[in-house]
Amino acid sequence: VVAAADILTSFPLPLVSGTKVTISCSHDDSSYPQMLWYQQKEDNHSLTLIGYGYANSAQNYEGQFEKQFELTRVDTLRGALIVRSAKPSDSAVYFCAATHCASGYEAHFGGGTRLTVLEYNVTAPTVKILPPSSKECKNKKKTLVCVASGFYPDHVSVFWQISGENVKDGVATDNNAVRKNESYSITSRLRVSAEDWRSPDRTFTCTVTFFNGTGYEPHSDSVKGALGKSI
Template sequence: MIWYHLFIPIIWINGVASSQVVQQAPAELVKPVNDEVKLMCTHKITHCNTILWYQRSKGETALKLIGYMYYKHSNVEPSFRHQFSLSGDGESTAYLHILSLKHPEHSADYFGAARALCSFAEAQFGAGTKLTVLETNLTVTPPTVKVLGASDKECLDRNNKKLPNKTLVCVASDFYPDHVNVFWQVDGEVVNNGVTTDRAARRTGGTYHITSRLRVPFKLWYSPHRNFTCTVSFFDGNNTVYRSSWISGAEAPQIQRERYLRISCNAKLSYTVLIAKSCIYGVFVILLVWKFQGSSERQNK
C-alpha cells in the first residue's frame, strides 16, 4: 500500500469541506496534561472502506495526516506512532486515541474523513474536534463581555456622505481556553446579517480576547427602545456557559431631531398643498363638465 500515499494530497489540499454524512464526536474537548483522549468518526457511505485522521495545529491551515483505518487494518504515520493509535473499522466507525497529553502540539483541531482507499474521489470530512490541553499554570476562566455603542463621529465617509449604518462592537476578554462562539440579538431575535467576528481569539499573556462587530441601519440605532445584545458561549471542559452584554439604541442628536421635525413639517405642508391643488383641479374639472353639458343642451334646442 505504499503507493497509496501518493493520493493523500488530493484529499486535504482542497481544504476541509465538512460533510453531513460523516459524523464526528465530541465537538470540543478541554483536558489536563497526562489525560487520555478518544475521538470517534463514523459514516454510512457505500463503498467507503477507509477512515483517515488529520491534525491541524493552532495557527496553521494545512492538515497533517496522522493515519488511517483501512477496513480493520490501522496505519499510523511514523512521526505520530509514539503519540497516537487507531482502532475500529474503516467501513463504519474508527477511533483516534491520543495516548498521553504531554505534547503542546496536541492542542489542535482533529478531523476524521471517509473515502474509498484507491479512489480519486474527494474525502468526506467530519465537522472536526477542537482539543485544548490545559496549561498547568493557568485556570479555566469564562469571558468578560462588553458591548460598545456606535460612535457619534461615525456619520460621514471620506466624501462627506452620510453612512447608512452604525457599528456596534462586542469585546470578550480575559478568558481561557479559547473555546468561544459569539452571536448577536436585536430585541431578543438572533441576527446574522451585518455581523463580522474575528476568525480566532487572540492571546495576550495567559488569556484570550475576541471581538465581533454588528452593523445596524442608521435609523435602527437611533431607536432608544431597541436592545442590542452580544452573547458569548464558553466551553469550560464540562459545560457550556453564557456571558452577555447589551446596550439600548441611542437618542437621535438634537440636530437630527430638528432636521426630522423640519422634514416632517415640510412633508405635511407639501401634502396639504397637494390636496389643495387636487381639490382645485377637481372643481375646475366639474365646472368644465357643467359648462360642456350646458353648451350641448343649448345646441340641441
C-alpha cells in the same frame, strides 16, 4: 456517481494534560473501507496525516505520531483516534476521512474535532459593548463593537440581539480569538441604522457562549439605543 459518505466525529474537547483522549469517527457507506486521520494545528492551514487503516488489519502510522497516538477500528464504518496522554502540543483540530481502497478516489471528510489541552485554568470572558463612535456620520449606519476578553480556552461563539430578537444582518465577528499571554479575546461588530440607534426603546445585546469544559454558558452585555446607556 458515488454519494459522499456521512462522516461523524466527536464534539469539541478541552482537557487537562495527561488525559487519555478518544476521538470517535463513523460513517454510513461500507464502500469506503479505508479510514484516515489528520491533524491541523492552529497556526497551520495544511493537514498532516497521522495514519490510516482498514478494519481487521494493522493500522499504519506516520513515524512521528506512532508513540503518541493509536488508531483503532471497530468495523468498516467505525473507528477512533486515541491520544495516549494529551499534552498542550497536541492541541489541534483532528479530521477523520474515509475513502475507497484504490488510489485516485476522493476522500470524504468529517467536520473535525477540536482538541484543546489546557495549559491554564478555565476562565470565563468579560463582555463589553462599546457604543458607536461620535465620529460616525450622523445619518449613516452606526457600529456597535462587542469585546470579549480574558477568557481561556478559546471555545466561544458570539451572537447579537436587538430587543430580544436574534440578528445576523450587519454582524461581523473575528474568525478566531486572539491569544495574549494566558488568555484570549474576540471582537464582534454590529452595524445598525441611525434610526434604530436613536430609538430609546431598542436594546442591543451581545452574548458570548463559552464552553467551560463541561457545558456551554452565556455571558452578555447590553446597551440601550440613543444614549447607549448600559443596562
